[in-house]
Amino acid sequence: MNDVSDTAALPADTPPAEVVRCYWQRMQGRDFRGVAPLLGPELTVDWPQSNERFRGPERFLQMNREYPAHGPWTVQLHRLVADGAQVVTQVTVGDGVQRAEPVSFFEVAAGRIRRIVEYWPEPFAPATDRRHLSEPIAEVGVDASAGAEPGAAADAAGAPRPCPRRRRRCRAC
Numbered sequence: 001m002n003d004v005s006d007t008a009a010l011p012a013d014t015p016p017a018e019v020v021r022c023y024w025q026r027m028q029g030r031d032f033r034g035v036a037p038l039l040g041p042e043l044t045v046d047w048p049q050s051n052e053r054f055r056g057p058e059r060f061l062q063m064n065r066e067y068p069a070h071g072p073w074t075v076q077l078h079r080l081v082a083d084g085a086q087v088v089t090q091v092t093v094g095d096g097v098q099r100a101e102p103v104s105f106f107e108v109a110a111g112r113i114r115r116i117v118e119y120w121p122e123p124f125a126p127a128t129d130r131r132h133l134s135e136p137i138a139e140v141g142v143d144a145s146a147g148a149e150p151g152a153a154a155d156a157a158g159a160p161r162p163c164p165r166r167r168r169r170c171r172a173c
Contacts, residue, residue: 009037009111016108017082020089023106023113028075032061040112047118071096085109 010019019038026034039057046053054060072095079090087106092099100120107115126134 008034012110014111015082016085016087016106017080019108019111019113020082020087020106021077021080024075024077024089024091027064028073030064030069030073032065036061038111038113040109040114042114043116044114045116045118047120049119049121069095070098 010022023035023038026032026038036057039060041057043057043060044053044055045060054063074092074094074096076092077089078092079088081088085108087108089104089106090101091104092101094100101123102118102120104119105117106113
């Protein structure tokens with residue numbers, strides 16, 4: 001099956017932050033047909049920790065389709081920082097059994113993601129020699145004082161954003 005089509009492409013002048021926000025909304029629903037038009041034909045996705053590179057949208061989407069998920073994916077966007085064509089996100093990804101906290105670096109041009117570099121860190125216990133100086137984080141990545149994203153499809157007040165794909169207000173793209 002070829003998921004790469006232009007049926008849900010965003011306009012070329014879509015701000016990079018909105019392209020990436022829409023990417024995470026569509027990944028949440030495993031909407032690979034919807035993700036495909038957000039990816040440029042020259043896409044490379046690097047996972048430095050496992051020394052893997054996925055070239056092209058087809059291979060990246062196939063890897064995601066074949067991923068052994070235990071249930072529906074959930075994606076919670078904690079932080080999105082954009083500077084021109086560069087966008088960085090911190091999300092929580094889960095499937096009911098597994099949970100991960102990837103940090104992703106995106107390069108976006110003309111409404112399409114050209115490159116992603118992702119780090120999928122493993123959690124670990126704090127060192128015993130500094131436990132007296134630290135405290136547990138209630139929810140990784142969420143710090144209201146730092147302006148954390150309240151949700152992948154809601155604005156700062158929690159209201160639905162206008163959906164660039166459907167041209168109406170919705171909770172998910």
